[in-house]
Amino acid sequence: MTTTTLAEATMPGAEAEAEADQLREVLEHYWEHDWTDGLPVVPVTEGYLARFLATVERDPEEILFTITHLNRHLTVRLAAINAAMAGCRPEYFPVVLAAWEAIAKEPHPARGIWQSTTGTAPFLVVNGPVRGEIGLNSQGNIFGSGFRANATIGRAIRLGLINAFGLHPHKLDQATQGTPAKYSACIAENEEQSPWAPLHTDYGFDASESVVTAYVIRSVMHIEARHTMDPEQLALDFVDTIRRTGSLIHEYTSALLVLVPEHADVFASAGWSKDDLRNFIFEHATRPRSELVAVGKDALSHKTRWRLSSDHPDSMPDTAAASDTPDTVRVLSHPTSIQIMVAGANNAGVSAVVEVFTLNPPRVQPFSYSRIGAAGH
Amino acid sequence: MDSTLSPRPVSLRGLTIGLLDNTKPNATMLLEEIAKELQEHHGAGEARLYTKEYFGTPVAERLLEQIVDECDIVITAVGDCGSCSAATVADGIMFERAGVPTVSITSDSFLMSGQAMATVQGFPGFDFYAVQHPVASLSADEIRERALTALPEVLRILGVEG
Numbered sequence: 081m082t083t084t085t086l087a088e089a090t091m092p093g094a095e096a097e098a099e100a101d102q103l104r105e106v107l108e109h110y111w112e113h114d115w116t117d118g119l120p121v122v123p124v125t126e127g128y129l130a131r132f133l134a135t136v137e138r139d140p141e142e143i144l145f146t147i148t149h150l151n152r153h154l155t156v157r158l159a160a161i162n163a164a165m166a167g168c169r170p171e172y173f174p175v176v177l178a179a180w181e182a183i184a185k186e187p188h189p190a191r192g193i194w195q196s197t198t199g200t201a202p203f204l205v206v207n208g209p210v211r212g213e214i215g216l217n218s219q220g221n222i223f224g225s226g227f228r229a230n231a232t233i234g235r236a237i238r239l240g241l242i243n244a245f246g247l248h249p250h251k252l253d254q255a256t257q258g259t260p261a262k263y264s265a266c267i268a269e270n271e272e273q274s275p276w277a278p279l280h281t282d283y284g285f286d287a288s289e290s291v292v293t294a295y296v297i298r299s300v301m302h303i304e305a306r307h308t309m310d311p312e313q314l315a316l317d318f319v320d321t322i323r324r325t326g327s328l329i330h331e332y333t334s335a336l337l338v339l340v341p342e343h344a345d346v347f348a349s350a351g352w353s354k355d356d357l358r359n360f361i362f363e364h365a366t367r368p369r370s371e372l373v374a375v376g377k378d379a380l381s382h383k384t385r386w387r388l389s390s391d392h393p394d395s396m397p398d399t400a401a402a403s404d405t406p407d408t409v410r411v412l413s414h415p416t417s418i419q420i421m422v423a424g425a426n427n428a429g430v431s432a433v434v435e436v437f438t439l440n441p442p443r444v445q446p447f448s449y450s451r452i453g454a455a456g457h
Numbered sequence: 458m459d460s461t462l463s464p465r466p467v468s469l470r471g472l473t474i475g476l477l478d479n480t481k482p483n484a485t486m487l488l489e490e491i492a493k494e495l496q497e498h499h500g501a502g503e504a505r506l507y508t509k510e511y512f513g514t515p516v517a518e519r520l521l522e523q524i525v526d527e528c529d530i531v532i533t534a535v536g537d538c539g540s541c542s543a544a545t546v547a548d549g550i551m552f553e554r555a556g557v558p559t560v561s562i563t564s565d566s567f568l569m570s571g572q573a574m575a576t577v578q579g580f581p582g583f584d585f586y587a588v589q590h591p592v593a594s595l596s597a598d599e600i601r602e603r604a605l606t607a608l609p610e611v612l613r614i615l616g617v618e619g
Contacts, residue, residue, distance in 0.1 A: 131545055146530070149514045149515050149543075149544065149547060150577055151577060151578075191511060191514050191540070192513035192514055192541075192543070192544065193513070193540065194538030195539040195540040196513070196538060196539040196540045196571065197538045198537045198539075246577070247571075249570055251569055251570065251573040252539075252573045252574070252577075253539070253541060253568055254538070254539025254542065254567060254569075254570045255539065276536075278616045293522075381482040382485075383478065383480035383481075383484075383485070383508060384480045384481060384482060384512065386482060386593075387480060388593075392482070392485060393596060393597045393600070394481065394482045394483055394485070394486070428470075
């Protein structure tokens with residue numbers, strides 16, 4: 081046994097100095113090249129990369145996502161490099177790959193939405209057995225920190241956007257404020273404590289399959305509702321947030337309701353299906369025209385159809401103005417503008433409304449998905 | 458990639474002006490006010506208004522070809538957001554490469570994204586006009602003022618004496 085004096089322990093020798101220099105050199109290399117989201121990244125070698133590529137049966141040069149007007153593509157290899165840098169374990173990579181496939185099906189990302197001032201973020205929902213296999217958190221602190229699979233899968237997307245597409249803030253990424261979700265946003269459904277069938281079975285998948293759903297989101301707003309067991313009261317509490325005027329760029333908005341098990345049970349116990357809930361919300365998510373006048377959003381611009389005041393030089397009437405009830409303005413275009421899932425701890429009535437970005441024209445289904453482990457093209 | 462400007466006209470007399478509206482609020486009015494000035498004080502000919510399908514991406518090839526075919530100079534506006542500032546600059550570069558002198562108008566909050574896009578398109582240093590932000594929320598009188606302020610820069614980029 082050797083003994084070390086306090087002085088020896090705190091005064092690094094030449095070897096320790098060299099080691100520290102080496103470590104810093106590797107870490108700083110990534111910052112110097114702007115290859116990070118601001119946090120340190122994991123250094124990646126060809127050998128380390130090979131372990132990620134070995135988890136999928138795909139050609140490393142296969143293109144997963146293209147932004148044509150930036151002349152840039154994301155290949156399987158680039159997706160794997162960024163997943164490794166983000167801190168993923170190799171076995172997370174099939175989820176990351178499916179996430180990119182889902183994102184590639186979304187209309188807005190390929191059209192430059194991540195250069196936009198609105199400052200939206202990719203937002204992933206994972207369903208199926210893969211959640212347990214790789215340790216994705218679905219119960220408690222789902223939007224918070226602490227779980228490697230959630231944290232690094234979401235971050236793999238952000239790093240890919242920065243490094244493969246050059247979407248650096250202050251440059252091509254002109255987000256006015258952005259959102260914390262731009263660091264990482266990947267949640268899993270709490271299927272085990274949901275009274276309803278899992279989200280991916282809504283699209284026709286079997287519950288035994290694993291699926292990633294991709295959304296383009298802006299805000300995640302929490303709903304404090306520990307006060308009621310009445311499904312209509314609870315649904316109206318959600319409606320109040322969904323129909324807020326601040327979310328209205330165009331005529332309509334969309335949202336993903338992330339219900340905690342307790343809230344889902346309020347609806348399910350009263351016999352409400354997910355469709356019953358979305359239909360109720362659709363019918364009630366309206367505003368009197370006077371409230372839109374009050375905030376100067378009672379008309380549309382001619383070409384972009386953005387909401388603005390009827391006093392604006394570029395204004396024209398909105399869709400509701402030509403309807404039978406011109407003074408009642410719907411903020412949802414379809415009942416499916418409301419998507420519903422269950423996640424979070426079963427310990428309080430605190431759910432969330434995730435606002436899904438909605439350009440014109442509104443989409444019937446405001447999301448895209450991809451099965452994990454699907455064969456390549 | 459080609460980073461030379463198209464040949465500049467000596468004067469605007471009789472030239473057809475293509476106005477490419479990217480659909481952002483007040484873009485049409487800003488473009489029409491500038492065209493009116495060019496017609497009244499610089500002898501420019503007819504002004505034709507074209508509308509982009511989507512502001513966030515560059516102009517579609519078919520529309521680009523039509524404008525190149527029908528116009529002598531182009532003014533495009535208004536890049537007052539993240540994606541559309543970059544797209545407006547990309548449009549200007551595409552018209553220049555097709556031989557048509559073009560003024561891309563972004564708002565001055567988006568110089569960085571316009572410049573980043575010029576680099577992506579292989580034309581670093583591409584000259585465009587950055588109008589004072591904001592544009593979308595302005596009244597008709599304020600848009601007219603923005604147009605008058607823009608005029609010397611529009612003429613400079615087109616290579617025409619003011």
